[in-house]
Amino acid sequence: MRVTLKDIAKKVGFSITTVSRALGGYDDVAEETRRLIVQTAEEMGYRPNVVARWLQKQRTDTLGFVIPTFGPRFSDPYFSELLAGIGNEAASHDYDLLVSTHPPDTPEEAQAYERLVKERRVDGVLVTRTRINDARIAYLLEQGFPFAAFGRTQVDSAFPCVDVDGGLGVFNATRHLIELGHRDIAIILPPPNLQFTVYRQAGFYQAMDGRGLVVEPAWEESADLTERGGYAAASRLLASARRPTAIIAGNDLMALGAMRAAQARGLSVGKELSIVGFDDIVLAEHANPPLTTVRQPIYEIGRQVCRILVRILSGEPLKAQECQVIFEPELVIRDSSGSPFG
Amino acid sequence: MRVTLKDIAKKVGFSITTVSRALGGYDDVAEETRRLIVQTAEEMGYRPNVVARWLQKQRTDTLGFVIPTFGPRFSDPYFSELLAGIGNEAASHDYDLLVSTHPPDTPEEAQAYERLVKERRVDGVLVTRTRINDARIAYLLEQGFPFAAFGRTQVDSAFPCVDVDGGLGVFNATRHLIELGHRDIAIILPPPNLQFTVYRQAGFYQAMDGRGLVVEPAWEESADLTERGGYAAASRLLASARRPTAIIAGNDLMALGAMRAAQARGLSVGKELSIVGFDDIVLAEHANPPLTTVRQPIYEIGRQVCRILVRILSGEPLKAQECQVIFEPELVIRDSSGSPFG
DNA sequence: CTGTTAGCGCGTTCAA
DNA sequence: TTGAACGCGCTAACAG
Numbered sequence: 024m025r026v027t028l029k030d031i032a033k034k035v036g037f038s039i040t041t042v043s044r045a046l047g048g049y050d051d052v053a054e055e056t057r058r059l060i061v062q063t064a065e066e067m068g069y070r071p072n073v074v075a076r077w078l079q080k081q082r083t084d085t086l087g088f089v090i091p092t093f094g095p096r097f098s099d100p101y102f103s104e105l106l107a108g109i110g111n112e113a114a115s116h117d118y119d120l121l122v123s124t125h126p127p128d129t130p131e132e133a134q135a136y137e138r139l140v141k142e143r144r145v146d147g148v149l150v151t152r153t154r155i156n157d158a159r160i161a162y163l164l165e166q167g168f169p170f171a172a173f174g175r176t177q178v179d180s181a182f183p184c185v186d187v188d189g190g191l192g193v194f195n196a197t198r199h200l201i202e203l204g205h206r207d208i209a210i211i212l213p214p215p216n217l218q219f220t221v222y223r224q225a226g227f228y229q230a231m232d233g234r235g236l237v238v239e240p241a242w243e244e245s246a247d248l249t250e251r252g253g254y255a256a257a258s259r260l261l262a263s264a265r266r267p268t269a270i271i272a273g274n275d276l277m278a279l280g281a282m283r284a285a286q287a288r289g290l291s292v293g294k295e296l297s298i299v300g301f302d303d304i305v306l307a308e309h310a311n312p313p314l315t316t317v318r319q320p321i322y323e324i325g326r327q328v329c330r331i332l333v334r335i336l337s338g339e340p341l342k343a344q345e346c347q348v349i350f351e352p353e354l355v356i357r358d359s360s361g362s363p364f365g
Numbered sequence: 366m367r368v369t370l371k372d373i374a375k376k377v378g379f380s381i382t383t384v385s386r387a388l389g390g391y392d393d394v395a396e397e398t399r400r401l402i403v404q405t406a407e408e409m410g411y412r413p414n415v416v417a418r419w420l421q422k423q424r425t426d427t428l429g430f431v432i433p434t435f436g437p438r439f440s441d442p443y444f445s446e447l448l449a450g451i452g453n454e455a456a457s458h459d460y461d462l463l464v465s466t467h468p469p470d471t472p473e474e475a476q477a478y479e480r481l482v483k484e485r486r487v488d489g490v491l492v493t494r495t496r497i498n499d500a501r502i503a504y505l506l507e508q509g510f511p512f513a514a515f516g517r518t519q520v521d522s523a524f525p526c527v528d529v530d531g532g533l534g535v536f537n538a539t540r541h542l543i544e545l546g547h548r549d550i551a552i553i554l555p556p557p558n559l560q561f562t563v564y565r566q567a568g569f570y571q572a573m574d575g576r577g578l579v580v581e582p583a584w585e586e587s588a589d590l591t592e593r594g595g596y597a598a599a600s601r602l603l604a605s606a607r608r609p610t611a612i613i614a615g616n617d618l619m620a621l622g623a624m625r626a627a628q629a630r631g632l633s634v635g636k637e638l639s640i641v642g643f644d645d646i647v648l649a650e651h652a653n654p655p656l657t658t659v660r661q662p663i664y665e666i667g668r669q670v671c672r673i674l675v676r677i678l679s680g681e682p683l684k685a686q687e688c689q690v691i692f693e694p695e696l697v698i699r700d701s702s703g704s705p706f707g
Numbered sequence: 708c709t710g711t712t713a714g715c716g717c718g719t720t721c722a723a
Numbered sequence: 724t725t726g727a728a729c730g731c732g733c734t735a736a737c738a739g
Contacts, residue, residue: 028716068483071717075715075717078417078731080718083416085463096664097445098648100445102445103439103445104440106464122462124449124452142413250648250651283653305438305591306592380709382734382735385735416732419715420716421714421735423715
């Protein structure tokens with residue numbers, strides 16, 4: 024049986040209240056009493072019942088994180104790193120992390136949020152991969168529930184978020200390809216309902232327009248952020264008679280898929296076809312050839328998002344610029360991009 | 366402000382108890398009363414306070430999962446899939462999942478378990494990647510705390526676990542290589558403190574010995590399950606004057622690293638050097654060349670482990686064979702393995 | 708069928 | 724410096 028304050032109180036002959044205070048580190052307990060109580064508690068292996076404490080404090084010291092994942096085999100390292108960042112930061116502030124995975128924009132996902140919020144299972148939630156007119160954000164704002172997001176979205180009120188300047192990232196990637204001599208550049212965009220797709224697409228057009236290059240409509244594909252999706256999209260791009268000399272993929276996984284598609288057609292990636300990704304997951308560096316990509320410090324972002332949420336929960340007043348952090352992505356040039364002239 | 370049973374009671378004029386019973390679906394409430402109460406609760410947007418319920422029921426309907434991860438950039442898709450499997454199964458039984466990540470065999474990890482167990486944060490825990498003389502298992506058994514593990518280990522008492530027959534997996538992989546004509550086969554083992562390393566190594570020896578082949582001591586490497594580790598280990602293997610014609614890697618990530626190392630030396634994988642992995646993560650299929658590997662159904666295993674734990678928690682008596690499930694792995698032959706004669 | 712009473716284990720008044 | 728009493732919100736045992 025678990026030992027409670029009551030048990031200790033009985034043993035030492037003091038009241039539950041005194042024991043509670045002694046263990047809680049209050050200074051209105053006689054030094055000797057405290058010593059006795061602390062030692063006894065130790066001996067008896069006392070550990071506070073957190074649930075009782077939660078009920079009393081009306082907090083759970085827990086954060087919620089609903090991972091928006093498609094099929095069951097969710098394996099985008101992106102989420103793993105984010106999870107690690109969030110989890111470690113949370114732990115360092117003595118918060119626990121409640122995790123669940125649900126397909127985006129489904130009733131189950133909405134329900135998951137409602138459970139967390141309405142039943143007060145957690146003190147705050149982390150949101151990632153924001154969508155256009157994101158219902159999750161709208162809901163949380165409407166409920167006045169504490170949260171922080173990785174990614175922006177259009178809503179009336181500002182909200183705490185961290186993001187990477189994806190527009191700039193793709194802009195730089197495109198410029199890099201143009202400078203290598205590419206003119207026929209295709210793009211495999213992430214799903215159109217995702218917020219960052221907007222920015223990345225804009226960055227692409229901006230870079231192309233700026234150099235007087237036109238974007239071939241047929242060379243604007245869209246896929247689901249998986250290797251499989253990237254493979255399929257790239258296959259379509261490469262099937263046409265006149266094909267692009269370079270492909271920008273919306274994330275690394277799709278880029279890896281695109282690489283496979285190119286190689287399946289006997290194309291040498293980095294020579295006959297250049298490919299650029301986005302994220303810089305660990306595998307990017309170990310791809311064959313190593314993938315040129317736009318690096319986002321996902322682990323760091325996870326920590327940052329979590330830190331903001333924790334600070335909000337601590338009641339600390341935050342300045343606006345501390346709430347809205349935009350990271351600058353970094354172009355990492357490897358071997359998958361090269362001159363189209365060989 | 367949140368609405369509680371008390372608020373509803375006040376409004377409808379019944380006692381808190383009656384309201385509780387009406388909402389709880391007990392049948393000793395007048396039909397009309399129930400209707401009134403249910404409707405009022407709905408109108409007022411009532412949601413039970415789970416924490417209060419937990420305190421009363423002495424359960425949290427939550428499972429704990431401590432992911433043993435090395436560096437911060439934990440990106441083994443293995444864990445993602447396992448997490449998804451566990452999470453989805455847990456959700457389907459109305460359990461929440463508390464997740465944290467800690468480096469294996471560290472004080473922080475031990476502390477994480479102690480928190481979960483001693484403070485009764487969760488009703489049971491999931492353990493993965495079991496180690497030789499696993500301190501976590503020993504602790505949980507000693508505390509009599511409900512758990513289920515992915516992986517076996519040596520302890521006095523039997524415990525609920527799911528595992529894959531890694532020995533058989535590596536045995537089959539080795540035989541596959543031998544049948545292709547390989548004689549000079551190297552192996553990159555997982556860290557020696559992991560339980561499955563024992564089985565996989567045994568499977569390797571068994572297959573080699575069975576065909577009268579000797580295992581070259583210098584061709585037995587060990588690495589940390591990352592691409593980086595696999596790259597380094599393979600580089601050492603390939604640096605020697607006489608080098609193996611095939612490498613079996615302890616997991617897919619290391620196999621991918623080994624592929625890179627081989628390709629960096631200009632070796633054609635699948636022809637000049639065959640490589641076999643273990644796991645069949647999604648990327649294995651999309652590697653270049655596609656990776657021959659031993660498939661473990663990780664998502665399914667996650668569900669299974671979780672299901673066992675849930676059944677234990679429900680007090681359902683389990684037969685021994687329901688508690689100790691060993692999956693048979695499946696060899697998936699792709700292009701990274703081929704005849705050494707070209 | 709319904710209400711009263713009694714906890715779950717802890718923190719926090721308030722009075723002594 | 725200490726303790727009694729109360730409440731967090733809910734469920735359960737017992738009366739009526």
